[in-house]
Amino acid sequence: MRMITTVLLLALALPSFSVHADELTIYSTRKEQLLEPLIKAYQQKTGHTIKVVYDTEGPLLEKLKQEGAQTPADVLLVVDAGNLWKAADLGLLLPVKSKTLEKNVPTSLRDPQGQWFALTRRVRAIVYNPAKVKESELSTYEDLADAKWKGKLCLRSSTKVYNQSLVAMMIERLGPDATKKVVDGWVKNLAVKVFSDDTSLIKALENGPCHVGIVNSYYLGNLIKTNPEFPVKIFWPNQKTSGAHVNISGAGLIKTTKKQKLAQNFLEWSVQEEAQKILSDINLEFPVQETLVKELNPILNKFGKFKADTLNLSTAGKRQQEAVILMDSAGYQ
């Protein structure tokens, strides 16, 4: 034991990265290239230093749990409402009262207790190949379970959170039995095995056996950015009913932060025009409110306006486990 302690003390004695009073530490699951421009802009504007620790969802939450009160983290910034809900459920986040956050972030896109707030909207859209499908044939997510789509539908794997959230919200709205019927129908209609990512799915619409699919809109946006003639179109589903399913990237303050004001300032700045423009342009995600950005990216403008689902997104987290079990039982891999 003495040997172990000595080795550990020696290891601890090695120099650590220094932490300053005006330095903010963010724990994030966003990809570095999608967050760095925002961080740089904030540092330039305020002169504050921001250190970001990147990781994937499960390990990051576990790390926060283990670090407890000693964690250097001030802000948790992740993709998907389910992860934010889980962080709040584990008691890792601090409730925040802020007029800016409440004004700029719609009620459905923030935690009712103020523990997390959306920074961007990621819309789950229907995409199709116009050479194979007419726009008039499309309507809702549920309709894609109809037998007329047999051998034509393509989906991303159920292990990814995007479709889990969509199904979770469906369970809340339609109930488990009706949702099971929809998911069963999707599985029966699959043209090929589910895809591991949205980009491959969209490319299979262009050249492969897929006619129609469900993806996050920015994946198509990014393909159009590199090839403006890319021949796949977007369709906003459920416009006459509940609205298109919207997930988010979002953030919350860590419960034990000693820099609450600094961290809250960062969050508030992130939902204002300058930051929203950066976030929206970099990955073609939608701003938390369209009115926040005067000049929306032309690709997003071309996608057109849409009606979004107004159910509070914490539902996606609450019902995620149920959604995964339902998808498994339907054989949705």
Added chain:
Amino acid sequence: MFSWLRWSALLVGAAVVAAPLIQLFFESQSIDSEVWQHLRQNQIPSSILETFSFSIGSALTALILGSSWAVIGLFLPRLSLILKLSMAFLIAIPTYVFGFLVLSFIDFSGPVQSGLKSIFGTDYFFEPRTHFWAILIYGVSTSPYVYFSVELGLKSQIKKFIEASLSLNASLFKTLKKVLLPTLMPWSLVGASLVVLEALSDFGFVDLFGLNTLSRLLYKSWGSLFSFGGAARLSLILIGICLFVMFLIRLVNKTHVQRDNSETQIYSDLFDIKKSTRLLLYLLVVAGVFIFNLLPIGVLIHHAKAFALWQELPWFESAASSLTISALVSLFVLIFTALIFFSSHIQNKFTAWFFDFLNLGYGLPGTLLAVAFYIFFAKFLNIKVLSDQTGLLFLIISLLYFVKFSSLSLRSLQNQQKQLDPHLLESASLLANKWNVFWKVKFKLYWQALGLGLFLLFLEIIKELPASLMIKPLPTPSLAVRIHQYASESDWARASVYSLVLLVIVGLTLILKKVFELSLGKTK
């Protein structure tokens, strides 16, 4: 070696491997019963079957390809460096990157299917994300494990048997079938067992092909069902499978232990093959180099061809970070493993099982091990591992890679041990003290295995992803982290830049290893 040092090394080694396993056992006790019932009834049985079929299928593919590649080298000695480089470059590409590169070639919008569409019509397509393709591609990607292991075998002992066989007028084909391949089997199986263990813990590749293996289910339990307890319990099943695989390998290898010296052997003088056979072998090498190397490297260069990308990306800093971590940690793991190995030089059942125990970590996903270490440090040692503690993070990643990869260097040492005459060491110990025996005799006898072990450790550590994503002792992200960062967003241009840098480093490492071997050869 002194007995206190021997026992200390064994105990510390056992404790380091046991720590995360014990932690996972404790975590597996706290699990939501509904989640576990769902996993047990609807997911685990099919996952186990899929895990077995994928890992054993891949191992068989790797066994055939890796052994064949090594045997071809016997007939074409002038190409031995090309064959070796080919395998080294292949092993340097992370399996999921290799999977994507091949998939982008044969996928619906890839050149293969586009070509077939122009022949058979626009409605023609085939599904490339099947078990068959997954096993084939993973087997190709991991065949270097078998190749390097077999190559070590070829360096040592088999020449005599071949000479005997040929002198008895056995045909070349018969000699290959009855002598060479069976004698090489222990080395082939060692390499194949590494492929099985690698496949058991793989996530990126199986996710790309949509295979429902246990490791994918483990991440689903953790990330989607919010059940770390479920993930821990699934990891215990993975450990069970690892034990089963090791048991099988031990059973098969029992009858194949042979000894000889470890001098490098030249086989080319033994074989007199026809010109047509030689031409066929050359064609096979060209085809292999095209599929193993030129195709993936070509795709990488195609993606990363824009010069602006190289100016924009901090690839040099990432390369420096990767080199620092990999060099320091692989050296640590090698020294620690060698210490344990030389401490327990007496071969008995206890040491054999102890070495198997050290191998368990290879079959576990890196992320899970990292979290297990975090929790173990916090709960048992009352030390919070914070993300800004460079020294502690270095220590943890070193211990973690010891648990995960020590089997690579251990197997090289064990193989070498099988080739040595035990009487040589006994005789030496009569003439000199323990330290002199160690430095002047043992070290020299094992240097090849140590070199191979260090090389394999370096390769594995520099491309390892899940653990390096969570534990970052240096502020600059490593090459593997950068590759993942861009590949997971399907930004293959930037991912390819970092992949190419990784390949160059591996190439340079291989050249350094060769120069080192040559200089040692001259000294001898």
